[in-house]
Amino acid sequence: MTPYLKFHPGGIADLLLAAGGDCTDLFNEKHPWVNGHSMLEKCYIGQLDPDSVTANSNSESSRFALDKTQWRHFTLAFKQKVSHQTVKFTFELPGTKLLGLETPGQHLKVRAKINGHMVERAFTPTSKFSQSASFDLVVKIYPDGVMSSYLDNVAIGDTVEMLGPQGVLGYPEAGVVTVGGQSKMTNVRHVVMVAAGTGIAPMLQLFRAIMENNKDTTKITLVDCNHSLKHIIALAQLEPLANMFPDRVMVHHVLHEASEDDSTELGSFKTGKRLDKTMLAELLPKASPDVAAFHCGPPAFDEAVGIMLKSIGFKENQIFMF
Structure with missing residues (x-):
């Protein structure tokens, strides 16, 4: 299939x-x-x-x-x-x-x-x-x-x-990405996340798994795309993490529509345009073998981001769609 x-x-x-x-x-x-x-x-x-x-089993169902x-x-x-x-x-x-x-x-x-x-x-x-x-x-x-x-x-x-x-995609332990229970990457040192709208939901779970595991030192770069500041779903969770761990967590917001509150509410942000290949290359780390890229959003967004990631050097076995 x-x-x-x-x-x-x-x-x-x-x-x-x-x-x-x-x-x-x-x-x-x-x-x-x-x-x-x-x-x-x-x-x-x-x-x-x-x-x-x-x-x-009775134990699992209970x-x-x-x-x-x-x-x-x-x-x-x-x-x-x-x-x-x-x-x-x-x-x-x-x-x-x-x-x-x-x-x-x-x-x-x-x-x-x-x-x-x-x-x-x-x-x-x-x-x-x-x-x-x-x-x-x-x-x-x-x-x-x-x-x-x-x-x-x-x-x-x-x-x-x-x-x-x-779901077949998983992050069961530090630095390991699995698909259908089979390991696809085993030495991930940097996780890239590209999300749009409610596509941030699985990213929050991945964020949480990495940051709450004392043995996981993986770096995180998130690109969160929304129409405007008022559309951002997890602002209260994302910005504090970026401020607390500046050497480990980078959060970039891409907003189609700007507002006068953007500069006071957000750390790193770009407004007035949609995500494109040039911007993605600027915001993400280089596609070295220890970088895993995850993306989630509407179907058209996922298709476009998958193409963009490949065009800036990510290989197919480094790209995962939630």
Whole structure:
């Protein structure tokens, strides 16, 4: 399946939503007019017996609130606007259970029946994976966004279905990047992150994993792209880190629209234009073999950044998309 990803007409992101899992609802959402069963009739081998599937161990199911194969309901406890068009949703965790995500790169899926169709979307929590009692999802609300508009209308006390963990990309220990559990880089000394909008969410988890590990001395350079200062989601977390660790952490903000408060609120910033190859080369360290580059944002952004990174010297095995 992997070699086909870049040829998929609908883009890579949609396929990865169902990576390693059941893609029935996702297929029906994207292709409601297509009879997939008749198309695949000649490929049909047999039916999976549900009773033959090995259940999770009792210890694992008792520790974690999420499940990899079963959708579970989580109650919305709180909603807070954190930036322009962006809302933080806080969901309750049952009892003493942890969420069930353990390494940066993992995320969860949310599903809902909207206008008669099952819709699924992937989200990375912004709260610590080890946090108890609750967890947070930060969502940008688009007027025409199917899932974001749905979540914006969920009332406190209502439940939302979620499943996880999902995701093949990981940073399980200091300097190690894995894909599907296989090590791809093992001596990373500098992590580059390029994010747009809510694409900052997985970067925050990677940031946290590096900075909270006393054995990890990896340097970090983040390029965070937003429309304006008021659109920046994690400003209160990012700027203090850059100020506390100036020799280790560099945070650059790229803003399409300038404001008079930029110079007082931000350390390193560029305004009035979108990210391009020249700017990226200026902001990032040289693409030496011990530098890993991560990017996350809307599909068009991810495609453009992947091309830009290669054009300034990063090799394909150094570039990772959340």
